[in-house]
Amino acid sequence: MPHMSILPDADNFKRLVDGSLRGPGPMAVRALLATLAVPYGLAMAARNAAYDRGWLASFPAPVPVISVGNLTLGGTGKTPLVAWVVRTLLAGGHRPAVVSRGYGAGPGERSDEAAELAVVLPGIAHVANRDRVAGARAAAAAGADVVVLDDGFQHRRLRRNIDIVAVDATDPFGCDRLFPRGLLRESTVGLARAGAVVLTRATAVDAARRAEIRDALDRACGGRLPATWMETEHRPVALRSAAGHTHPPDFVRGRRVVAFAGIGNPAAFRATLERMGADVVAFLPFADHHAYGDRDAALLADRAVALRAEVVATTLKDLVKLRRERLGDVPLLAVEIALQADGGAAELAALIGAACGPGAGGSGGAPRAP
Helix, strand or coil, rough: CHHHHHCHHHHHHHHCCCCCCCCHHHHHHHHHHHHHHHHHHHHHHHHHHHHHHHCCCCCCCCCCEEEEEEEEECCCCHHHHHHHHHHHHHHHCCCCEEEEEECCCCCCCCCCCHHHHHHHHHCEEEECCHHHHHHHHHHHHHHCCCEEEEEECCCCEECCCCCEEEEEECCCCCHCCCCCCEEECCHHHHHHHHCEEEECCCHCCCHHHHHHHHHHHHHHCCCCCCCCEEEEEEEEEECCCCCCCCCHHHHHCCCEEEEEEEECCCHHHHHHHHHHEEEEEEEEEECCCCCCHHHHHHHHHHHHHCCCCEEEEEEEHHHHCCCCCCEEEEEEEEEEEEEEECCCCCHHHHHHHHHCCCCCCCCCCCCCCC
16 A cells, blocks of 8 residues: 655645645646556556455454554544544453554564554554454454454455544545545545544534535445444643653643654644644654654754744654654653544444444443543
8 A cells, every 4th residue: 555654745745736836847747646546546446346356355353353544645543543443442341452564663663653552552452464364363362352453444355344434524535536646545435345434633624514525425435435424523632751741732832832743644733733722933744654863853953942942742653753852952742632522433332342242341332532
């Protein structure tokens, strides 16, 4: 599957493919990308058809599998959704484990998402394996009674009980074009095979727009959009240091903040900081999954000092790689995000419960926000 890390800067790539970058150069690049998108789209359509018809085999795990994925490249808010699903399973008395590809991690290393989930879900097993079938079987052998497959919608080789697909309300259609001309990993027709859709960052748009998105997705997949639909807000719950010290979200209100992010949707992170009341005096986007080094730390420290910043802010996914308490004399804090359901949580929790059966204990139902 394509990944945003192959691109130099997710923010600038999005501006390129959505047409914000103008002039002969960007136009020529878009024409080239449109040409490259044709064989990619044909290959994805052929692959999905082969799985649909049974020409390519999918393999079961010894335990139920709940897949969490998306249609677009990076930045849909999938990781907080994975955490929500895990907490739902815990509330139902299950012993979940997360299985992922482990993108960007070397032997013996944790991926960015695994390191982030270890902070927000302490004690939950995370198995990283390029062979997700083997990873799911290893998780089950280690005692998990449910596998949560992270970023699994296009990975059809591992059979799953439910596909939960995250759609970002601020960019639900991936610029309406397949990669690399747009941000779609596959055609929106693919939503027809999902069991549930979660509209993330739903409160960033009004109710009329949310209804418009749902109707458009239903039309795109031939009226087969899944009935289970949950709308969520990405709610800041804390500011966390590398050592684990926390501050309330309003700690940055009115403070001068230099911010940076190496994620699939850096603009959404900046918008979150601004909604928290931060005075963002500089924002530095890095490539998704950027591996931070001493030069990056020095650059950020210099910028923070020069702009008299009171806080350097980043995402939890970035903090777990930089692992510093301060940049220069300025504290480095990550915004910890939790998913808050604004509708549809009980229905999705019931769907998960029906797929996985009763756990060893617990009351079931949707989890409470931390």
